Amino acid sequence: MTDQLRTVLDRIADDAGPGTVDPSLWGRARHARRVQRRLRVAAAAAAVVALAGLGLAGTGLVDDEPPAPPVKEQDSDRPAVPSTVFGVPGDGGLDLETDLAVGPASVAIANGTDAFVVTADDGVYHRLRLPGYDAATYDEELRGIALSPDGTQLAYGFQGSESRTGLRVLDLTTGTVWTERLWWPGTDPEGYNLHAWDLQWSPDGRYVGMSAALAWVGNTEHVYLVVEPAARRVAHADVRLSPLLGEASRPPMVSSTGQIAAVIPKQQGLLRVSDVTGRSTLGRRMQHLWGGRFSPDGRWLVMSGRELGPTVDLIRTSAGSEPVTAVLPGKRYPYDAVVDLLAWTGERQVLALVQPGIGPSTASPDADLALVTLDRAPDDAAAGSSLETDVEVLGRVLVGESRSVVSIATDLVSTDASTRDFDAPPFAPGTPSPDAGSGSAGRDGEAGAQESSGGPTVALTTLLWVVGAVGLVVAGVFVASVARRTRHAPSGAGRG
């Protein structure tokens, strides 16, 4: 078997052709290497200066405690999204739960190993045994789960026995699961099963839009579907949106009226919006855009690309006019950002996960849960114009190396634009082991027994903290200047 297979593979490889390599590749790579080194040196310098300043503050020169971080005023009983969401590494050391009635959730997480939800009342992470959920199918960024805006329902793609596939919706309050088998429109349900992914709830939580592809031909054939869980039906299927061969499919967007929209690489990046009758209502070339969200009234789409960029686009769905561009604040995101749009929370406000750029071509894996406010409503902006934005960071999503994908119950954030501090889960980096609890209590006791000497020592502490902070700022400015100088340098192979 091995020899014969190798021989045939050899014959296939004969078709490869010689291949060409960009002559400037060496120069570009070495340039990138130099930039990388400078950034590392600068970061190390920043750390040293900061640690020196802060370390002095922590010595016996002073005996008062450093100032505590400001505590947000919050309603401790209110269901909310945690101010810090942690990606889950592996199974997170959590028990697999078969009672799925865990209650409304604020966050759902998939990491290629399992599916998790964070309950909205207490911020506790639950590892769920979802019937038919094949975590490996939805590894990495293939979004196989989506939490409804109100956090009560979890939609996920399933693969059951006898290769049956489709969509399931779990009611997190009752633990009941509703199943909608999916197959290629107009064909035999036994032979043309569809895998679903890139699930997205409409702003009002009525519809679930998704990409789907035939399960057994390497996802060649592609369809966009809209399912209405409450009515137990497939509301709309659009088979015209298949991506170009070799191109990634782009996630669909679904409106509260069941419209579905997607950028179609095969048609030169045509943005198509079609309603539940299949009537196409918009066609405009938006090759640079990846996905986004409908506004609650369905009149606007906010969309972003997949690479680092300084803007998001606002597109009126009723006309093929030029999009309005919203520019992210450069001070907060000097190296641009990758923006994953979550929901409109007002006429001028959009909730998003924003991964800041940390270099000319690299985004942080961690994201800000950010409220982006436009300087005016898109209805008041001329086609093709630019809007300034202000960003309020409501929380952080710390994915790290966990490869987690998160889905957020946006209603919980949009009602009062806030998050809530919960205890960190046991797998969170830096979380003390259970044994450390008594130590913590002891420290509290000691702290209570201590008395601040006040007066000059407080002034000295403040001075040292300032030294540390200034060191950080100076080093940060240096990092920024180095990176800015190299910002337009060619980067990344394979583009040459």
Next chain:
Amino acid sequence: MAPMADEPAFAEFVVARTPALMRTAYLLTRDHHLAEDLVQTALFKAAMQWDRVEGEPEPYVRRILYTENISRWRRRRHIVEAPASHLAEPGAFDADVDLKVSLERALDCLTPKQRTVLVLRYYEDLTESETARVLRIGLGTVKSTHRRALQRLRTMAPHLGELIGAGT
């Protein structure tokens, strides 16, 4: 071999080994342009670390090639893998066509991860343990990916049974 920090050594490596890298990349991607892109990316990353490469650089470059192929698919969601053998049914590939063509079509139906494991096992002749080490994944993952890949090949092209084994 002493560390090679110079451009001529890199250029020499590129000239000598690009055709072989292209062959592997073509098997991994099944597309000329993607293969060229993949090779360039691997060479770019290798060039960045060239002064730190100890010994022969080719294993290092190849490791980048394999892992980049998988991670690139993950990053860009390369859902669409197959050429337009539209709506081919399982077992539909004609038993009379050339084995090479049949295998090409069947390979197109695999995920990049499955294809990478098969290429490493049968083209590069690595053991399962070596494959796991190169891809930096678990041995169990290699075994299951390998098994699923062969299962899919058998489903798509049963007449390749002799080539890929009857399987279990």
